[in-house]
Amino acid sequence: MKQLATVAGLCIALSLCMGLAMGAGTTSVVVQPSTDTVAVGNTTTVEIAVTSATDGVGSLDIDIASTNGSVATVSNTTVAGNPDTVQTSQGANSVRVGATGMDTADSGSTPVVSVTLTGKAVGTSDVELTVAAVGDESGDAYNVTSVRAGTPTVESRDDTATPTETPTPTPAPTETPTESDSSSSGDSNDDDSDDDDSDPAVTLVTRQHRRTHRQ
Secondary structure, eight states, X not given: OHHHHXXXXXXXXXXXXXXXXXXXXXXXXXXXXXXXEEETTOEEEEEEEEEEESSOOOEEEEEEEESOTTTEEEEEEEESSOOSEEEEEEOXXXXXXXXXXXXXXXXXXXXXXXXXXXXXXXXXXXXXXXXXXXXXXXXXEXXXXXXXXXXXXXXXXXXXXOXXXXXXXXXXXXXXXXXXXXXXXXXXXXXXXXXXXXXXXXXXXXXXXXXXXXX
16 A cells, blocks of 8 residues: 555656746745644644745645654645646555646745644644645746745643533512501500590599489
């Protein structure tokens, strides 16, 4: 399987290099962003960009590798610029991609390939590039003077759920008796005591009447 991948990669490189002529100027190929963070079991996307392009990017042959496959893996490449042909070769910790007939931005930093990075275990793993060829849209080869890798960090995934806060019940207000209620109660007691008292004048008249009758 490894031999087949090597043969496929050589075919990509030969087919591209044979169709390129020198003279497109110098450029660099870099991983963007240079640092990234992904949780274990999750994925993120990094881009491969050609800087200082003067006539766009029309073809490429690049190997993208993870230096620590137990921490992170690379897969699922997508080539920008609507290429006419695309060839990929997936390795254990790498993927090689070749493309022709691309139509990209003519100048500046040009993203050419996006690749999926999957976090496998906590740690760091460089994403390294091996550039076999990069050509402009006119068929001239760029002189790649520098290549910059990326360094993604894989972190542990936080699966701890946030507890739901239980609302505190509000106590019901206690009713306070008013002053008018107390006064009414006192007045009622006074009325009752007045009813129980007997009139001394009435008692005296009754006794006198009884004495007169006996005489």
